[in-house]
Amino acid sequence: MIGLADCNNFFVSCERTINKDLEGRAVVVMSNNDGCAIARSNEAKALGIKMGQPMFEIRHLVNSGQLVALSSNYALYHEISNVVHKIFHKYAPTVIDYSVDEAFFDLTGIPVEALDEIGANICNECLSEAGIPVTVGFSHTKTLAKIASEIGKKSKRRVVTLVDPVEINDILSRTPINDVWGIGRRTARKLYFEGIHTAKNYIDCDIHHIKHLTGINGVKTHNELRMIPCIDLDACNRPIQNSISESRTFSRDISDYEIIKTRLTTYTTHCATRLRNMNSQCSSVIVYLATNRFHTNESQQFPSIEIRLNQPSGSTSLLVEAMIQGLDKIFDPAIAYKKAGIVLANISPIRATTPSLFDPIEDNTVDSNHQLMQAIDEINHSSSGGVLRLASQMGLGKIGESSALSSSFQFRSKK
DNA sequence: TCTGGGGTCCTAGGACCC
DNA sequence: TCTGGGGTCCTAGGACCC
Numbered sequence: 001m002i003g004l005a006d007c008n009n010f011f012v013s014c015e016r017t018i019n020k021d022l023e024g025r026a027v028v029v030m031s032n033n034d035g036c037a038i039a040r041s042n043e044a045k046a047l048g049i050k051m052g053q054p055m056f057e058i059r060h061l062v063n064s065g066q067l068v069a070l071s072s073n074y075a076l077y078h079e080i081s082n083v084v085h086k087i088f089h090k091y092a093p094t095v096i097d098y099s100v101d102e103a104f105f106d107l108t109g110i111p112v113e114a115l116d117e118i119g120a121n122i123c124n125e126c127l128s129e130a131g132i133p134v135t136v137g138f139s140h141t142k143t144l145a146k147i148a149s150e151i152g153k154k155s156k157r158r159v160v161t162l163v164d165p166v167e168i169n170d171i172l173s174r175t176p177i178n179d180v181w182g183i184g185r186r187t188a189r190k191l192y193f194e195g196i197h198t199a200k201n202y203i204d205c206d207i208h209h210i211k212h213l214t215g216i217n218g219v220k221t222h223n224e225l226r227m228i229p230c231i232d233l234d235a236c237n238r239p240i241q242n243s244i245s246e247s248r249t250f251s252r253d254i255s256d257y258e259i260i261k262t263r264l265t266t267y268t269t270h271c272a273t274r275l276r277n278m279n280s281q282c283s284s285v286i287v288y289l290a291t292n293r294f295h296t297n298e299s300q301q302f303p304s305i306e307i308r309l310n311q312p313s314g315s316t317s318l319l320v321e322a323m324i325q326g327l328d329k330i331f332d333p334a335i336a337y338k339k340a341g342i343v344l345a346n347i348s349p350i351r352a353t354t355p356s357l358f359d360p361i362e363d364n365t366v367d368s369n370h371q372l373m374q375a376i377d378e379i380n381h382s383s384s385g386g387v388l389r390l391a392s393q394m395g396l397g398k399i400g401e402s403s404a405l406s407s408s409f410q411f412r413s414k415k
Numbered sequence: 416t417c418t419g420g421g422g423t424c425c426t427a428g429g430a431c432c433c
Numbered sequence: 434t435c436t437g438g439g440g441t442c443c444t445a446g447g448a449c450c451c
Contacts, residue, residue: 030419031418031419031420032419032420033417033418033419035417035418035419036418036419038419038420052418052419053418054417054418055417055418056416056417056418057417057418059417072419099422215425215426216424216425216426217424217425241422241423242422242423242424243421243422243423244421244422245420245421245422246420246421247419247420247421248419248420249418249419249420251417292418293418294417294418339419341420341421343421343422
């Protein structure tokens with residue numbers, strides 16, 4: 001059996017742990033720039049607020065006092081997430097931390113009769129120790145466990161166990177296809193035109209037709225709904241991340257190269273620090289820009305480029321140089337951009353790589369760069385806020401002609 | 416007027432190999 | 434005029450997840 005524990009309305013529940021006045025009220029947590037709702041309390045859902053709904057469409061509810069809108073507080077959510085996941089890990093030898101607010105449990109060998117009590121214990125402990133309400137679903141596969149927990153949330157039951165094939169069949173005939181884990185909006189629309197409206201329609205469909213319509217992942221979902229486990233537990237729990245990224249939507253359109261470069265330098269610096277904290281390095285830097293996708297009457301541009309490094313690196317200055325090299329290739333001064341981002345990709349553990357044959361970098365260069373980064377990380381970690389930054393991060397990239405100067409470090413005294 | 420961010424994996428098509 | 438087949442690797446873009 002597989003279990004899925006999922007926190008209810010996680011970000012809103014986190015906010016309620018520090019502000020009891022939010023209990024029983026319609027609450028949403030907003031995205032960056034307070035742009036749109038990314039978490040909703042049950043009361044907010046009852047008001048008809050949709051996931052991702054923009055602020056300008058719900059402002060009247062906030063102004064009239066019917067709805068509380070909060071800016072996001074990721075430090076708080078991260079802290080509570082750690083507490084909740086620690087609790088999850090007490091209840092099974094194999095627990096997969098699937099996301100910030102949910103985890104899968106491998107309960108192989110546990111008798112079905114014991115599941116209700118295990119689920120109840122998880123819910124009780126998360127509520128008493130972390131202040132977070134949780135719903136637990138059990139079934140034969142991850143996809144069915146997801147459906148079980150969704151049923152729990154909709155019917156206000158804390159624990160739902162789906163074991164009996166007849167009952168599962170009945171549930172699937174009442175589950176809209178777009179509610180199935182792994183079937184997104186696009187695929188759901190495609191299936192709908194094929195007459196596949198429910199999960200039951202889906203499993204009754206010929207597997208070759210499913211493969212043709214939805215690819216290999218759709219086949220896995222097809223099996224999972226028929227109680228055949230297909231989605232590997234380990235696949236969700238990679239020992240090392242493949243990529244690290246940071247991006248922002250700007251509050252206005254920007255066509256100024258220096259402003260965009262400065263922001264991308266900041267994103268790259270953050271990602272490089274995260275990379276080094278993982279004791280890792282990367283061998284690709286991907287830079288991308290985007291125009292405002294909601295301005296449908298204007299031409300849309302989503303340029304992106306991948307810069308391959310001669311050898312993997314975790315050095316902020318090298319990664320920033322690569323980022324600028326990429327930006328220079330895709331940036332068009334005639335276009336105003338709404339969003340920019342970078343991705344550090346092809347991540348590997350430090351010193352687990354073979355150096356490039358034709359672009360040798362002497363070891364002492366690597367070492368001194370590594371030591372420089374270590375020193376900077378330590379200084380920034382011991383002070384409140386980053387006191388050491390790249391000059392280009394402060395919009396000073398024009399000072400020198402050479403990229404070496406523009407991405408050199410500058411000391412900024414807080415006093 | 417105003418519309419998020421961080422990830423993973425798959426697929427199709429092109430380039431290249433023998 | 435007529436011009437193979439089987440394979441790998443890379444990349445951009447698409448789709449999905451929370």
